[in-house]
Amino acid sequence: MKVLPKRFYERDPALVAKELLGNVLVRRLGFNVLSGKIVETEAYYGGNDPASKAYKGRKRFNELMFLDVGKTFIYMVHGNWLLNIVAHVKSGVGAVLIRAIEPLEGVEAMLENRSVKNMRELTSGPGKLTRALAITKDLNGVDVTKKDSKLFVAEGRNENFQIGTSPRIGVKADLPQNLRFFIKGNMFVSKSS
């Protein structure tokens, strides 16, 4: 299993967000390995992006977005932990929000973390997937470019799929460009349009 290198994240967040699709998020949890294919992402920028946590300047809780790329940036919204990976060009600011994954390994363990009737509900949303993979603030700042981390991103198989885009979801003030990316037709995408 190959891990995506740090330089992968040292680019424009929108590009990183788009190219993360189809790669695999891997969570080590005790003796278990839980993983899922990334099927939906959003890009966030810095000071000129009103929806970004970094919009109001560098604070202690968001400083990871200003620092090293390839690390997690995790925060709580409405009682849900949301998982981002820091990505930006050199000395820039930005991150990619992981919005949905398609479960691959460790489905039983995920089901223990979340009681759902429908498989589709397991990881089809940013707060859902963090709960399924037991991701909390404890994993904030973890380096996802190291394969002995508790959380990292591995290269997916090079499958062919179509990429859809849309405005970001749930943001009050969005930028004019489409910064949400998803795999068209995948069941686990949180919303199809």
Place this chain on the structure above:
DNA sequence: AGGAAGATCTACT
């Protein structure tokens, strides 16, 4: 102390 926040669940029509 109070409120807002990149969402989710539940309970209805």
Place this chain on the structure above:
DNA sequence: GTAGATCTTCCTA
């Protein structure tokens, strides 16, 4: 399918 309550931090006063 849609509306409303509610989940927990961090920010701002």
